[in-house]
Each structure stands twice: as structure tokens, then as C-alpha cells.
Amino acid sequence: MKAKTSRRERKTKKPQAIPSMVWDKDSYAHVSPGRYSAVATRVQGPEWVTAFGRWSILVEFELLSESVPVCAFYNLGTDPKQLYFGRKSKYVRDWTIANGEPPRRGDSLDPQVFLCGQVFELEVGDSLENPDQEQKRKTDDEAYSRVTKMISAVRPSLHSPNQEFKNQESRINQSNNQLINQSRTPSLNM
Numbered sequence: 370m371k372a373k374t375s376r377r378e379r380k381t382k383k384p385q386a387i388p389s390m391v392w393d394k395d396s397y398a399h400v401s402p403g404r405y406s407a408v409a410t411r412v413q414g415p416e417w418v419t420a421f422g423r424w425s426i427l428v429e430f431e432l433l434s435e436s437v438p439v440c441a442f443y444n445l446g447t448d449p450k451q452l453y454f455g456r457k458s459k460y461v462r463d464w465t466i467a468n469g470e471p472p473r474r475g476d477s478l479d480p481q482v483f484l485c486g487q488v489f490e491l492e493v494g495d496s497l498e499n500p501d502q503e504q505k506r507k508t509d510d511e512a513y514s515r516v517t518k519m520i521s522a523v524r525p526s527l528h529s530p531n532q533e534f535k536n537q538e539s540r541i542n543q544s545n546n547q548l549i550n551q552s553r554t555p556s557l558n559m
Contacts, residue, residue, distance in 0.1 A: 397513035398437040402494045404520070405432045407439070409467075409483040415445055415452055423447045426460065428483050430491060430516060439493055441516035454478065463519040486525040492518035 407430035414426035424445035429438050443460040446453030454460045460478070465471045467482045467489075494517040 397496075397515070398439055399495070399512060400432065400435055400437055400439070400493060400514045402514070403492075405434060405439075405491050405493050407432045407489050407491050408486070409489065410438065412480045412483060414443075414480070417449055424452050426480050428463075428480065428516075430489060432491075432493070433488070437514075439491075439514045439516055441491075441519070466519050466522045469522070469524060487522040489522045490520040491516050492520060 409428055410431050411429040412426065413429075415424050416426075417423075418425045424447075426443040426445060428441045428443070430441065431438055441463065443454075443458075443463070445460060461472070464478050464480075464482060467485070467487060472478055493514050495512050496515045
């Protein structure tokens with residue numbers, strides 16, 4: 370007869386195999402500091418970041434000249450119960466650039482506004498500070514590039530410069546087709 374196992378023994382059973390410890394996270398890119406044109410490709414958050422004790426949003430941009438992703442990080446307050454962003458905060462400033470105009474009272478400051486196809490002019494610099502570590506400066510291997518300032522955004526135009534030419538060409542084709550069709554129709558005047 371088998372011996373019965375107690376609940377305590379069943380709860381504390383050790384796994385048969387130890388899971389492998391493999392780093393599966395992407396590393397942040399490192400490019401030369403400077404100005405770059407970029408397109409936003411992804412937004413993450415807002416989410417509470419326990420390690421820093423604050424709300425945060427990440428906006429990932431792809432640098433057009435380098436085809437490399439760099440991120441902008443936005444702090445949205447330290448109160449775990451609610452988000453906070455002031456009128457002069459980096460998030461509101463950059464959201465206004467992405468949106469093309471300042472928010473009005475009652476507007477949602479949804480981070481999806483960064484993903485509307487705008488081409489952003491960004492200042493990119495190195496992240497060298499370790500604010501939560503004893504060693505205040507990151508080593509060269511730990512440093513990565515991040516967006517330090519959003520300068521401008523150009524929204525995609527619904528009316529491209531080639532559109533007028535295409536419209537004129539279309540009108541010419543339509544008028545030619547009308548002339549051809551008129552010449553093929555029998556005349557009713559006798």
C-alpha cells in the first residue's frame with residue numbers, strides 16, 4: 370500500500386528539472402549622439418514600473434538613417450493610484466508635437482498619437498546615469514541610446530505633391546474618353 374502524501378508535501382514538491390537561465394530580452398541600441406529623423410513604431414504603457422516606483426510610457430522610434438530602434442521614456446508620476454503629467458512635462462510637450470496642437474480641456478492624451486505615421490526630428494543621446502545604483506555612471510557596455518528631446522514632427526499629408534499631377538492626368542483622360550465616346554454614339558440630329 371502507498372503512503373499518503375500530505376498537502377504540505379504536495380505544495381512544496383521540487384520541480385524535476387531546473388529551468389535554463391537564458392537572457393531573452395532585446396538589448397537597447399547604441400548610436401552616435403545627434404539629430405535623427407525617425408518614425409514611432411511601438412508604444413508600451415502606461416504601466417507601473419516597480420523598480421523605479423513610478424508610472425512610465427515607452428515610445429520606440431526607428432531611426433530612418435540607421436534602421437535602428439531607440440526609445441523615449443516618459444515619467445507619469447509616482448502615485449501608484451493615478452497618473453500625473455503636468456502642463457510643462459516632457460510627455461505633454463512631446464504629445465503636443467506629435468498631435469500637432471496642444472490638448473484642450475477634457476482631451477485624452479493617448480500615447481497612440483505617436484503612431485500616426487509622423488516623421489519626427491529627434492535629439493538622441495547616451496543614457497549614462499544609474500540613478501538607483503551605487504555606481505552612478507554606466508560603463509560603456511551598459512550605455513545605450515535614448516531620445517533626449519523631440520524637436521518636431523511632420524504629419525503625413527493627405528495631399529501629396531504628386532497628387533495634383535495625378536488629378537490633372539485623370540481629368541485629361543476623362544475628357545479624352547468622353548470625346549471618344551461621343552464620336553462613337555450615333556447622332557440623333559438628322
